[in-house]
Amino acid sequence: MNYKAVALDLDGTLLNSHGQISEKNREKIIQLSDAGVLLILATGRYFVQMTRILDQLNFTGLLISTDGAATIDVGQKKVLNVNSFPVQDVEETIRICRERDIHIAVNTPFQYYVETVSDFHKAHYQKYETMCEITTDLLQVKEQIIKLVISDHRFANGWQHIEYGEHLRKRADGEHYKEIVHQNTFKTNALRYVLDQYQIAPEELIAIGDYTNDIDMLQFAGMGIAMGNAPDEVKRIANDVTKTNDEDGVCFALEKYFVL
Numbered sequence: 023m024n025y026k027a028v029a030l031d032l033d034g035t036l037l038n039s040h041g042q043i044s045e046k047n048r049e050k051i052i053q054l055s056d057a058g059v060l061l062i063l064a065t066g067r068y069f070v071q072m073t074r075i076l077d078q079l080n081f082t083g084l085l086i087s088t089d090g091a092a093t094i095d096v097g098q099k100k101v102l103n104v105n106s107f108p109v110q111d112v113e114e115t116i117r118i119c120r121e122r123d124i125h126i127a128v129n130t131p132f133q134y135y136v137e138t139v140s141d142f143h144k145a146h147y148q149k150y151e152t153m154c155e156i157t158t159d160l161l162q163v164k165e166q167i168i169k170l171v172i173s174d175h176r177f178a179n180g181w182q183h184i185e186y187g188e189h190l191r192k193r194a195d196g197e198h199y200k201e202i203v204h205q206n207t208f209k210t211n212a213l214r215y216v217l218d219q220y221q222i223a224p225e226e227l228i229a230i231g232d233y234t235n236d237i238d239m240l241q242f243a244g245m246g247i248a249m250g251n252a253p254d255e256v257k258r259i260a261n262d263v264t265k266t267n268d269e270d271g272v273c274f275a276l277e278k279y280f281v282l
Contacts, residue, residue: 026226027060034232038268046273064209070134070153090212091168092131101131103215105204106166115184116160122178128160129169174198209239247275
């Protein structure tokens with residue numbers, strides 16, 4: 023098969039266990055890009071978490087962020103496709119959490135808005151490279167909303183009963199931590215949009231990932247490759263399994279399926 027596109031997950035896949043891109047992986051990605059292969063970064067990360075990685079790769083191509091919520095042309099810093107919802111759809115949650123001093127955040131394609139940041143969440147955001155924008159009122163955010171995050175780390179409770187419209191779903195659904203996104207937010211939906219734009223068939227796509235949020239795109243791609251460090255449920259649905267993210271598994275897989 024003459025593969026024309028590659029979709030790469032980041033954490034646990036392209037990034038090693040220290041969150042770094044190995045030189046072998048970096049060189050292979052640049053080589054494929056120079057050869058005309060369409061490279062797509064498909065990650066659960068927000069755009070604001072991507073600065074270091076994009077700089078290291080000198081990447082100006084396509085980014086599928088927030089597990090498919092936004093598809094972004096990095097070079098032009100332009101949103102190509104988005105699964106969004108108005109902030110009014112989560113107004114009840116924002117008001118109740120604000121009253122109970124529960125941490126909430128609103129994610130847009132290019133920003134991550136919060137009203138306050140405790141020391142606990144400041145450390146969390148630093149660890150995960152999240153640059154926050156502080157605003158006085160999340161309900162006044164005018165940009166497209168792609169995710170609401172509720173982090174009740176002090177177990178204040180009193181908000182879990184809230185119901186959401188059918189067009190929304192809970193991407194994360196813990197007792198004290200939830201993420202609310204549009205129901206169409208999946209990596210596969212974003213990839214389908216990209217492939218349609220480039221007139222590439224799913225059979226001509228290689229997708230590489232390591233975790234359960236990658237399962238849909240591994241099944242969608244003509245060649246779905248699980249990382250060696252992936253859990254068994256991911257490996258079982260994959261067409262192939264490569265080495266781990268600490269063994270340059272991405273480079274190993276790409277060398278297997280591309281002869282340049």
